[in-house]
Amino acid sequence: MSSSIPVRVSVTKEQAQERPQFHQDSYEFVVSESLTPHIVFGNVSVGNELYFYRIMDSRASELFDVDHLGRLSLRATLDRETKDRYVFTVEVGSQPVSYHQNSTTTVNVRVTDVNDNSPVFSHPNWAVTVRDGMRSGEVLQRLVATDADDAENGRISYRILSGDDYGIFSVAPDTGALMFNQWDDEQLVRHNDGKWTLFVEAKDHGSVRRSTILPVQISLELQTWSGSAPFFVVPGYVVPVLETTSRESTVFTARATNRFGIPMNTVRYDLKDNDQAFSIDPVNGSIRLKHDLDYETRTSYKMSLLASDTNGRSAVVPLEFIVLPVDEFPPVFSQPSYTFQVPLVANVGIVIGEVHAVDADGGVHGVPEYRIEPANDLVTVEKTTGVVTLRAQPDKRRNHTVEQITLIAASSDAQQAKATVFLEIGDFPIRAANSTFSSNIFKIGAIATAALFVLLICLLGCCLFGYKSSKPKEIESPRKQVYSVSKGQVNGNNNGICRLASSPKQALPNNVSQKNSSMTSSASSNSGLRNSLLSHREGASTRSQPDSGIDQDTVSVNSSVTEYLISIGVNPNPIQSRPRYRRPDTIDAMLNDYIYARVEDILPPGPVSMSENIDQLEGLYQYAQSRHVAPTFQPLTEIFDELEEIQREQPKKREYIQVEI
Template sequence: MTKRKGNRGWRWLALWWHHFSLFWSTIDAQSRYSIPEELKQGSVVGNLARDLGLGLSDIFDRKMRLASDAGEQYFSVDVGKGELIVKDRIDREALCGQSASCVLPLQIVVENPLQSHRIEVEITDINDNSPSFPTQEINLKIPESVLVGKRFPLESAEDSDVGSNSLKSYSLSKNDYFSLKFKQTKNGQAVPELMLEKPLDREKNALHGLLLSALDGGNPARSGTCKISITVLDNNDNFPVFSENEYKISLKENSTKGTFVIKLTATDADDGLNGEVTYLFGSRTPESVLSTFEINDESGEMLLKGPLDYEISKSYLIDITAKDKGTPEMEGHCRVQVDIEDINDNAPEILLTSKPSPVREDAPRGTVVALISARDSDSGDNGKVVLHLSKTFPFILKPSFSNNYELLTNDPLDREKISQFDIELKAFDSGNPRLSGSTIIAVSITDVNDNPPVFTQSFYNVYLKENGVPGSILYSVSASDLDSGENAKISYSILDSKVQDVSVSSYVYINSDNGSIYSMHSFDYEKLKVFQIQVQAKDQGAHSLSSNATVHVFILDQNDNTPAVIYPTSAALGSLSHQRMPRSAKAGHLVTKVTAVDADSGHNAWISYRLAEATDASLFTVNQYTGEVRTKRAVYEQDDSSQRLLIEIKDDGQPGQSATATVSILLEDGLHEPILDLRHKMSEPSKKTGRITLYLILSLASVSVLSLVTFLILAVKCIRGSRSSGSCCMRRSDCDDYKNPNRNLQIQLNTDGPIKYVEVLGGDMMSQSQSFRSCMSPMSEYSDFTLIKPSSTTDFKEVISVLDASLPDSTWTFESQQVNLLLHTGL
């Protein structure tokens, strides 16, 4: 667009300052500004920080930015000063055409928290466009016979400016034949016409040249000119005449090709060719009209040639010319105004003013997720848009202003259930038929540490063979966390506890990354049978969460102990047992009994006896299970007086362990059988026998009382436990969370072999039992009774002292060996 130089430039500058000084007065509640068009880049429109109540620090910290509905960005925000400035050249005519009001809606978006403000910038017109005619020259052919007062329509000038800067007047150069007149159209527009003031005489002047000027109302005024060339024709002196000078019709924008528009009729008073009329578009008809409409040159019917679009053009002004076939040709003119009626042919559009940011799953209700706007190119009800969610989501839409919405959280979020929402938004207009548009917004949910690690099991049972290699893996525990990232990274540790008064960390350690538990040393079943480990799994979240699991480690017995002979010989003392037997003994005579024990358990402790060597294998036999040595036959006179037996004692483990015992037997004549002698001695009353019997009675009474008290305690605990937990078999201890099994009371009576004992076991099955034994030896002439605790070494020493004081020397040799062996073997 060209501009005048010199004084006109100064005048324009003065006019600009005049408009700029007035734009503050047009601010409507700090949401509307007014500026003249063509402001240079960098010009200040207004102070957004002050008008929106924001500090300069908020402009930068909250990232204020501009989101415009217009296709081109004409403005920008100076974040340093909080001012709205002109970014690009603004041409009001290009933006709003001939519209009386030209307002650009702008949307200001600030974040943290997310907000939007709507402002409007009114673009006022300046006189930067001169009136212009469609053509620079108008050629008219006027017969000389035309009467004075005949009017000839001229093409109107156009001015892109509006208001006072628009077209105001026309002027015609001075001449003797023509004057300038105006005709008012139905829409109030003044169309210039050339009126003949004096009869034409072709012979005097066949060509007339005039200059038509158009002026606007600006200050300073602008003008445009058009040259009019008039050729005076002879003869054909009647013009075709339309029934009306202007026609106005309406068409729907969905009208199809070939739709009838209007039939135009013009009449000519002449005869012959001078009266025959043809119809055509005006010579200056724009291409947009020629591509949309067509006219039958003979009938004057106008038809639709191309598609209509209300959003592109709402109205068409079409000049129609009717020509006769005379010489010279005579023309008649009319104008057809075609108004386009809008139909609902544009679906609503959904625009994201601000893209959604990830939302924390603990975000409170009402958190702004995104800013959304909707628009429709149609007009009236066809352009009214309503936006809503297509399904049920934990979000809602809150209208803000002018088809703008905020997407807010409405319900609690849980990333572990849904980590991303694909929210479908639908927009509906109010037209008929109703049209809709949709879009999908992806909103991702970020994780917070709200789930603790969970073990695959609340407790684990691990079975470990004794004598394992230190550093070998015992078990691998595993836990999972529903959270993600650092919140789901798990580290494992062992909580400190005591095992046999020693920290559990000296027994095992755990790999903190994968939960693998390793042994620190080899385990001995005979010393430790079971222990438990408390494993903790903790995540790496900012506020870490944890959970615990219990690992029960059961040590499995291996056959690593050989049988220990406790009668008749002691491997610890290295002595040889000598037995006496009468020669009068018959077959089946009990010579002695070999007794052995094994520190192992189960099959590994099952002992069998076998006669490995003998002076005379036909004379003696050994019971495989009891170890009793008996005669297989009667003693012959020729049998040697000294017999030697080698007895093998073997356990049932794999591989088996074995030991041997040597028994030396002396055959004598006239020797009484030891069992009869034992019965005889037992029948003799003595003070020591009475004392031992008293001990036995008191011990059995104590055991009975202990059993009764134990049962009463168990009954009371069962009743209390059933009230609190519903079970009398299992109850959680107050000092730890280990579930104790049922307490048991066991009474074992052994009547086989040379050692007679009764054993009372009480306490936890998982702990060492308290044992009370009555030991009686057939080799002693006394019925001995002793209370012992196998778990206490001190008690064994006390037992030894009791035996030493109560038993004769001949008996103590055997009994002391037996007790010492029990002490060594841990029984």
């Protein structure tokens, strides 16, 4: 089988055509990457005639197009970030087949940038940890973002959008460095877990600015942060515990916190100075009772409560458990019944009697309160003291009757005791100080008297102390000694005699020389007497008159001294009271030279006469006044010799002469 078709062939004569020629060897166009396809952006036409144009580069022909008039357009959108310049060849011919009559040119297309890209961070998620003790300006992290756009469209600036309400952080606007400024505890008010998000923006500088926001996760190391150190909100705890609390009961739960109450699971609790009466759970801080409590034995337990974390930080506060008493025992009356007499003539308010009850409990439960049940119209009882007083005057018709009342002592509603009180009403005498008022007045008066007495004792003690401290010390004055010397008796034990003399080699006055007398000393030896004279001579000139006082410490030896003097012939003579002769002032200094001892060492206190005969002293005064030469001391041996001569001249008879030395 076969088929056929007719074909017609026309033979024509070939016409001569001119060869098209581009005006330039190359063309350059600038195209924005945002240019819409099929929009003419350039022209490579060689004339107004229709020619055949084509792009020789097959890849370029996919993006660019040229029509019969030589106009260039886009087949697809361009992306400068992918390729910013294109170079391809365009050919033009008069006939599509006659390529030997064609010409070519080079087309350069430069793609310009459009801000069509947003900044992109190198990491989509950043995490930053804040540590305690960081310095201001320390860089935490560098947040790097890039932009594929060119020039200003690709230049990026950084800033913090949110999450930094208290100015803790800052970011460098050009480099994106995230820096620490200063810590603020208020940040933890909103984020008590120490974690929050910081939002940082990266924005370019194009005409239409594009930006990207980066979330930065901020976390705080609470375990080492100073604000997480445990502490107690109060300086100390005082916990009341009933004495009837059972063992293993939770009596208190300790709670340590930090500045903003951030929950921490690393805190551990402990009790210090605990006597094992209480125990604590180290994790939750609950304190349990381990031993039974007894208020009457111990009223409080003191210890220290410790809270510490794993970083060695701790807080200590005092903890005291106060044992509260419980009314365990009822009151007990001192006797089961009482009998009181009520006089018929007693006035209202008089004390009839008193009841007393004791309670083994301590504290407030150990003080019972008294009451009468049912209430009685005749008597009443004071609530705290148990004193029974007359409430109303008894009716005389109740003479010789006995009434019975019930008196209750209660420490609480559950613990109470009863006692029976018998009231004997009759013609009984009224006891003194029965009134409560008078009893109170007596107590107040006694207290006031005691206080006044103590005050007076204190004032007297102060006066005595002031007197003793202001009194000058007494200077012991030389003592005087008065002896009665018996003529003709000399003690052989004496080694020397203390004697006063006038100027040497002068005779005594006549009235003295004719007097039969002898002097002897039985009190001291010659050496001791000489030392006494020397020491007394130095201080004699400062004395204006003899001291007539008596030291109390020498009175006790007067009797023994007197007995001794009598045994050797020296007898004390009583001196009759007579007015003392007033000596002239000119003689006073000379008479002081004759004093070697004090009177108090020998004789009891009393007036002392210088001589048995006042005339003899007057003659002595006259004789002393007639002398103009100052008295001097004479050796004791010469005086003793003169006395012996006088003794030999006078007849031997026993006479007594009072001599004051």
